[in-house]
Amino acid sequence: MPEPTTIYIKPTTGFAALNLRDLWQYRELVVFMIWRDIMVRYKQTALGAAWAIIQPVMNMLVFTFLFDRIAKVPIDGNIPYPLFAFAALLPWGLFSTALNTASRSLTANHNMISKTYFPRLVLPIASVLSGLVDFAIAFVILIGMMIYFGVAPTAHIWWALPAFLLLAIITALGVSLWLAALNVQYRDIGYALPFLTQFWLFATPVAYSSSVVTGKWQWLYSLNPMAGVVNGFRWALLGIGTGPSPELWLSVGIALAVLVSGLVYFRNMERTFADTI
Amino acid sequence: MTIAIRVENISKKYKIGTAPGKFRYGMLRDQLAALPRKLFRREEGRAGVNFIWALKDVSFDLEEGRVLGIIGRNGAGKSTLLKVLSRVTEPTLGTVAVRGRVGSLLEVGTGFHPELTGRENIFLNGAILGMKRAEIAAKFDEIVEFSEVAQFIDTPVKRYSSGMYLRLAFAVAAHLEPEILVVDEVLAVGDAEFQRKCLGKMNDVANQGRTVLFVSHNMSAILRLTQEAIVMQKGQLVKRAPTPEAVDFYLASGQAQAGERTWQAEDVPASAAPFTPIALRVRDPRGAVADSFRSAEPLTLEMEYRLAAPITGLRVGIYLSTVRGEYVFTSFDVDDPGLYEKFSTRPAGTYTSRCQIPADLLNEGRFILGVNASSFGVKRYFMDENALALTIDPMGAPGMQWAEPRNGLLRPRLAWTIEEKE
Numbered sequence: 133m134p135e136p137t138t139i140y141i142k143p144t145t146g147f148a149a150l151n152l153r154d155l156w157q158y159r160e161l162v163v164f165m166i167w168r169d170i171m172v173r174y175k176q177t178a179l180g181a182a183w184a185i186i187q188p189v190m191n192m193l194v195f196t197f198l199f200d201r202i203a204k205v206p207i208d209g210n211i212p213y214p215l216f217a218f219a220a221l222l223p224w225g226l227f228s229t230a231l232n233t234a235s236r237s238l239t240a241n242h243n244m245i246s247k248t249y250f251p252r253l254v255l256p257i258a259s260v261l262s263g264l265v266d267f268a269i270a271f272v273i274l275i276g277m278m279i280y281f282g283v284a285p286t287a288h289i290w291w292a293l294p295a296f297l298l299l300a301i302i303t304a305l306g307v308s309l310w311l312a313a314l315n316v317q318y319r320d321i322g323y324a325l326p327f328l329t330q331f332w333l334f335a336t337p338v339a340y341s342s343s344v345v346t347g348k349w350q351w352l353y354s355l356n357p358m359a360g361v362v363n364g365f366r367w368a369l370l371g372i373g374t375g376p377s378p379e380l381w382l383s384v385g386i387a388l389a390v391l392v393s394g395l396v397y398f399r400n401m402e403r404t405f406a407d408t409i
Numbered sequence: 410m411t412i413a414i415r416v417e418n419i420s421k422k423y424k425i426g427t428a429p430g431k432f433r434y435g436m437l438r439d440q441l442a443a444l445p446r447k448l449f450r451r452e453e454g455r456a457g458v459n460f461i462w463a464l465k466d467v468s469f470d471l472e473e474g475r476v477l478g479i480i481g482r483n484g485a486g487k488s489t490l491l492k493v494l495s496r497v498t499e500p501t502l503g504t505v506a507v508r509g510r511v512g513s514l515l516e517v518g519t520g521f522h523p524e525l526t527g528r529e530n531i532f533l534n535g536a537i538l539g540m541k542r543a544e545i546a547a548k549f550d551e552i553v554e555f556s557e558v559a560q561f562i563d564t565p566v567k568r569y570s571s572g573m574y575l576r577l578a579f580a581v582a583a584h585l586e587p588e589i590l591v592v593d594e595v596l597a598v599g600d601a602e603f604q605r606k607c608l609g610k611m612n613d614v615a616n617q618g619r620t621v622l623f624v625s626h627n628m629s630a631i632l633r634l635t636q637e638a639i640v641m642q643k644g645q646l647v648k649r650a651p652t653p654e655a656v657d658f659y660l661a662s663g664q665a666q667a668g669e670r671t672w673q674a675e676d677v678p679a680s681a682a683p684f685t686p687i688a689l690r691v692r693d694p695r696g697a698v699a700d701s702f703r704s705a706e707p708l709t710l711e712m713e714y715r716l717a718a719p720i721t722g723l724r725v726g727i728y729l730s731t732v733r734g735e736y737v738f739t740s741f742d743v744d745d746p747g748l749y750e751k752f753s754t755r756p757a758g759t760y761t762s763r764c765q766i767p768a769d770l771l772n773e774g775r776f777i778l779g780v781n782a783s784s785f786g787v788k789r790y791f792m793d794e795n796a797l798a799l800t801i802d803p804m805g806a807p808g809m810q811w812a813e814p815r816n817g818l819l820r821p822r823l824a825w826t827i828e829e830k831e
Contacts, residue, residue: 136510136588137508138507138508138509139507139508139511140504140505140506140507141496141499141500141504141505142499142500142504143499143500143501143503144499160536160541160542161536161537164532164536164537168522168525168529168533171529172524175524175565241520243519243520244519245497246497247497247513247519248495248513248515248519248520248538249496249497250537250539404499406492406497406498407423
């Protein structure tokens with residue numbers, strides 16, 4: 133047995149150190165929690181993992197009906213609308229599911245928090261990452277649709293898709309850390325979440341093309357990292373648009389700023405989680 | 410000897426309303442409304458907030474390989490102390506130095522998911538308790554065997570009986586092998602057979618030279634497993650002594666005078682309402698309240714209580730047990746069917762339930778009186794298993810012509826006859 137190390141337990145003052153080393157030691161727990169989320173998600177449902185496909189497909193059908201057939205929203209390029217919408221619904225689905233589960237992850241596991249010690253970051257991180265499985269399943273449908281409509285991906289797909297996926301995860305995690313920590317003390321977050329998600333969906337060019345917003349307002353999109361993600365997916369997969377613009381760096385910067393501030397806030401609130409949850 | 414745990418001047422403050430067990434969430438609205446006041450009249454705003462000290466200035470050292478019991482009444486700060494030691498919550502003041510990995514068992518089955526099978530939950534729960542995957546895999550068979558649920562190991566735990574669930578949960582926890590083990594009352598689960606098994610396992614852990622901190626209301630478990638104990642009272646450490654002495658100190662504490670236990674408002678949990686215990690007294694045949702009685706004399710028990718509202722089916726009773734935790738008997742004031750009919754609904758008011766323990770019943774020794782007020786199958790209003798301690802003196806008891814202790818808990822005066830065969 134190795135010489136045991138001494139741990140000092142004392143009140144932390146000011147801004148707590150991020151202590152990511154502690155998180156690294158508990159990496160197996162992250163894997164277990166992801167695995168638990170996946171195992172449990174579709175238990176006792178008749179359709180099982182098919183829901184990972186049904187949800188984005190139904191969204192796509194509704195969008196196609198509303199925005200393409202009725203509202204006749206114009207889209208760029210020579211891409212069928214269903215494919216146009218589905219390429220955006222994939223990262224959006226990942227993002228909104230991550231936001232919803234991760235923001236509630238602490239309150240949903242309150243007995244773990246009040247009875248055992250582990251880095252609390254494990255919970256939101258596992259919630260965000262477990263959405264990747266649904267993403268992968270839905271991605272298979274996207275490939276099928278691309279073959280059906282005869283659309284070939286661009287050559288950038290190999291680096292661009294993982295990069296934009298990472299940006300979506302960073303954005304989701306950053307926002308979730310804020311919301312999850314706030315939710316421990318203020319259950320209002322749980323009620324505000326559906327509105328936030330809905331509002332964010334409209335502010336992101338999922339159902340429509342980002343080119344409908346023109347001229348001097350275009351820069352507003354760079355404040356929303358998810359707009360960059362959606363445009364990036366469409367560009368890499370379907371060849372729509374011109375690819376990453378310099379404004380994308382602003383989006384990346386914002387996403388990272390939210391993540392870092394979220395980490396600091398979360399760590400700082402962490403010490404009172406067990407008392408207030 | 411190396412010090413495994415050094416606790417120095419630990420205090421823990423809770424804002425009233427956020428203390429565990431009371432669910433009141435801070436509301437954003439309140440915070441916003443209070444903001445201007447906070448900004449401009451900082452001090453005044455502070456004075457209005459109520460705090461309780463769940464722990465106050467607690468210090469002690471524990472050497473490696475020792476087993477320390479922690480005893481105290483509800484709300485004395487035992488659980489908060491364990492939470493601080495297992496890093497669930499931070500102390501408000503003070504430091505703790507802990508040498509080695511701490512495994513905490515504040516609850517069994519933390520993180521168990523009802524939809525997952527027994528096998529899956531073993532891995533999940535193990536990971537939550539801080540075990541590595543390889544460690545769990547290596548101990549898997551042992552855990553399953555200990556839990557006695559082998560044939561249901563691939564069934565979701567929501568199909569388990571509560572006994573099976575607890576056995577599996579304890580089995581995982583029991584196979585945790587940290588240098589320091591912190592245990593809270595987990596032995597209060599399961600049937601007697603399984604409790605024995607758990608105690609045996611705890612004993613093994615203690616014998617393997619690991620440092621153990623053990624909280625329990627079960628005095629017999631404390632006496633059996635620990636050589637030394639600390640007594641907590643209102644957040645403070647009031648005594649550290651060899652276990653029998655500490656247990657005695659604990660049992661004698663809270664008595665207004667020898668032979669009388671009274672309850673203050675803060676000793677009674679909110680869940681007891683509308684029942685409020687007032688006092689438990691023991692009187693000798695001359696009517697004097699005392700804590701030492703002769704085996705050969707009857708003694709009278711009085712339980713005084715108040716009902717703020719009528720209760721249907723209420724029964725107020727006592728447990729008599731030994732200091733080692735063995736029950737001698739249980740009795741309720743409406744055991745008699747006639748009284749049960751008469752008091753089927755007890756109106757609001759103040760009552761005294763009184764009974765007599767007949768002469769020549771108990772053997773010499775120390776006994777514990779517990780109190781229970783409940784409606785069978787409906788609700789347990791109040792329970793205090795260690796309400797009062799009393800000593801029985803054998804003076805005048807049968808067989809005193811021999812200066813020997815008699816085996817057994819009872820010392821009845823039996824009507825012997827002796828016949829000689831002709």
